Amino acid sequence: MPDSALDLASGVRSRQRRTIARALTAVENALPGAADLVDALYPDTGRAWRIGITGPPGAGKSTLTDRLVSALRARGQTVAVVAVDPSSPFTGGALLGDRVRLADRVEDDGVFVRSLAARGALGGLAEAAEAACDVFDAAGFDVVLLETVGVGQGEIDVADTADTTLVVLVPESGDAVQAMKAGLMEVADVFCVNKADHPEAGAMVRALRQMMHLRAPAAQAVGASGENPTVVKTSALNGENIDGLMGALDAHRSRLESEWDALREERLRRRVRRLVEGLWRETFWSGERRQRLAAAVHEMDSAARAPHALAARVLDIQP
Amino acid sequence: MPDSALDLASGVRSRQRRTIARALTAVENALPGAADLVDALYPDTGRAWRIGITGPPGAGKSTLTDRLVSALRARGQTVAVVAVDPSSPFTGGALLGDRVRLADRVEDDGVFVRSLAARGALGGLAEAAEAACDVFDAAGFDVVLLETVGVGQGEIDVADTADTTLVVLVPESGDAVQAMKAGLMEVADVFCVNKADHPEAGAMVRALRQMMHLRAPAAQAVGASGENPTVVKTSALNGENIDGLMGALDAHRSRLESEWDALREERLRRRVRRLVEGLWRETFWSGERRQRLAAAVHEMDSAARAPHALAARVLDIQP
Numbered sequence: 335m336p337d338s339a340l341d342l343a344s345g346v347r348s349r350q351r352r353t354i355a356r357a358l359t360a361v362e363n364a365l366p367g368a369a370d371l372v373d374a375l376y377p378d379t380g381r382a383w384r385i386g387i388t389g390p391p392g393a394g395k396s397t398l399t400d401r402l403v404s405a406l407r408a409r410g411q412t413v414a415v416v417a418v419d420p421s422s423p424f425t426g427g428a429l430l431g432d433r434v435r436l437a438d439r440v441e442d443d444g445v446f447v448r449s450l451a452a453r454g455a456l457g458g459l460a461e462a463a464e465a466a467c468d469v470f471d472a473a474g475f476d477v478v479l480l481e482t483v484g485v486g487q488g489e490i491d492v493a494d495t496a497d498t499t500l501v502v503l504v505p506e507s508g509d510a511v512q513a514m515k516a517g518l519m520e521v522a523d524v525f526c527v528n529k530a531d532h533p534e535a536g537a538m539v540r541a542l543r544q545m546m547h548l549r550a551p552a553a554q555a556v557g558a559s560g561e562n563p564t565v566v567k568t569s570a571l572n573g574e575n576i577d578g579l580m581g582a583l584d585a586h587r588s589r590l591e592s593e594w595d596a597l598r599e600e601r602l603r604r605r606v607r608r609l610v611e612g613l614w615r616e617t618f619w620s621g622e623r624r625q626r627l628a629a630a631v632h633e634m635d636s637a638a639r640a641p642h643a644l645a646a647r648v649l650d651i652q653p
Numbered sequence: 654m655p656d657s658a659l660d661l662a663s664g665v666r667s668r669q670r671r672t673i674a675r676a677l678t679a680v681e682n683a684l685p686g687a688a689d690l691v692d693a694l695y696p697d698t699g700r701a702w703r704i705g706i707t708g709p710p711g712a713g714k715s716t717l718t719d720r721l722v723s724a725l726r727a728r729g730q731t732v733a734v735v736a737v738d739p740s741s742p743f744t745g746g747a748l749l750g751d752r753v754r755l756a757d758r759v760e761d762d763g764v765f766v767r768s769l770a771a772r773g774a775l776g777g778l779a780e781a782a783e784a785a786c787d788v789f790d791a792a793g794f795d796v797v798l799l800e801t802v803g804v805g806q807g808e809i810d811v812a813d814t815a816d817t818t819l820v821v822l823v824p825e826s827g828d829a830v831q832a833m834k835a836g837l838m839e840v841a842d843v844f845c846v847n848k849a850d851h852p853e854a855g856a857m858v859r860a861l862r863q864m865m866h867l868r869a870p871a872a873q874a875v876g877a878s879g880e881n882p883t884v885v886k887t888s889a890l891n892g893e894n895i896d897g898l899m900g901a902l903d904a905h906r907s908r909l910e911s912e913w914d915a916l917r918e919e920r921l922r923r924r925v926r927r928l929v930e931g932l933w934r935e936t937f938w939s940g941e942r943r944q945r946l947a948a949a950v951h952e953m954d955s956a957a958r959a960p961h962a963l964a965a966r967v968l969d970i971q972p
């Protein structure tokens with residue numbers, strides 16, 4: 335990192351767009367100094383409202399994100415968008431068109447859109463996304479929209495770092511059931527059934543509500559507010575019921591108010607765990623240890639090879 | 654686990670279907686004794702040909718898997734299918750229909766189909782899938798087809814545990830580019846452009862071949878054979894050119910012959926690394942350490958909180 339972490343942090347705090355961009359690049363790629371930057375900014379975070387937006391490819395997440403940006407801007411809030419891995423497979427290219435549309439806002443200083451495709455970051459994608467949100471939070475953005483495709487555990491973990499998690503679905507056969515199986519039911523604070531004019535939209539809303547009643551008490555406790563997620567119908571394409579969706583999101587935000595500090599603590603705990611694991615992995619697999627493992631596997635009689643026993647032995651080896 | 658690991662292992666070796674099913678349940682859920690079972694079976698593995706089948710939802714993987722099962726059976730080989738996370742989100746329900754079709758083979762002792770939805774296994778989904786393949790391998794199945802949806806790094810890691818990795822794509826706009834971005838290009842040994850009668854099929858084949866020429870030498874070295882993946886057009890639905898696909902797979906298998914032992918060693922090394930990390934994670938986060946982390950976060954002045962510094966401190970704490 336050419337700039338020192340402290341210089342970057344100070345530029346971020348005074349909301350210099352170019353410095354923000356540089357800080358985002360640093361955390362995305364875990365450049366040297368990125369950890370110091372995150373630590374320096376951390377005390378300035380905790381003010382922004384982080385909304386995770388997730389769901390299957392083709393559910394209309396990007397269009398909806400665009401609508402939410404407009405709605406938030408209309409009431410005077412500044413908005414940052416972190417689009418996680420827009421190069422994610424098989425989105426059908428719709429994303430690109432939407433990004434172009436968002437880029438039209440380039441004249442508006444109250445909006446900042448950034449895509450993120452971090453794979454190498456210490457602590458993985460979730461840490462890179464959280465650090466990007468920190469940068470925007472410290473820069474004083476009121477709301478950060480964190481958009482991710484809800485396929486794969488890693489992507490769902492990302493959505494789960496938000497204060498409010500919006501799961502976007504489309505009324506197609508089995509989508510609600512698939513969402514439940516994918517673990518989206520557990521992370522959702524608000525469900526949005528997009529493409530409300532679809533003939534199956536009403537049935538899907540009913541199916542979601544029914545499933546939520548069936549949630550085990552343990553799963554219910556996962557929701558910050560302890561309440562079941564709200565289900566809202568929208569049509570992002572036509573801009574229908576965006577107000578209703580904003581209302582549901584705002585209501586969730588209000589319910590968080592009393593537990594805001596506890597939630598931040600809980601999130602920091604989970605994050606430190608991730609970082610500890612990343613740090614350990616980096617230090618444990620020193621060159622020497624890798625070599626010893628390779629040698630052990632190679633020299634071992636193939637009839638004596640046993641993956642779990644070998645793992646236990648490697649973990650006991652001292653550096 | 655009601656049965657001892659050794660009893661299960663012996664039942665698996667003598668190919669008792671009910672014991673195989675119990676062994677699969679044990680490794681899928683990391684039941685007590687599962688590690689011993691895997692270690693006991695490991696010396697009996699290494700004979701089966703493991704073919705990973707991956708690609709985006711809707712590419713026709715399941716139908717293709719079904720065709721490959723038929724082709725392999727027709728030439729007298731026994732086949733096991735491990736369908737990883739068929740409850741994966743947003744497959745559109747096609748999977749279920751196909752599973753039903755495969756289940757029609759229930760009379761055929763030379764076929765065993767098992768789906769796997771492991772999230773809690775030590776070492777994650779990739780370990781659970783590898784252990785399931787071990788069970789079938791030790792039970793003497795000639796070929797194991799490992800089917801996974803190619804979205805998300807975790808899923809791609811699963812496909813990468815196979816000897817031969819088949820990436821299935823459909824000729825739709827941008828699919829080839831998306832595959833490259835998703836990292837599928839690096840793991841593919843054979844590409845199958847399914848739905849060959851699509852007007853864009855030819856263009857897609859050309860695009861894939863072009864991209865492979867652009868692969869960096871480093872990426873090329875990843876392929877076991879050092880050769881670029883073969884591209885084959887099929888129509889799984891109509892059963893077209895399944896012979897051509899089998900030919901490409903067989904050719905890759907032959908190229909592996911001379912390096913079979915080295916590949917197995919390399920795979921065991923990667924696997925032991927995963928297991929070491931899982932084992933460490935389990936032992937490191939003892940109740941006491943979790944509590945200390947929570948207390949540290951809670952007591953810390955919020956202006957003094959710093960995720961990375963805290964992580965470094967936690968890692969130094971002795972149990």
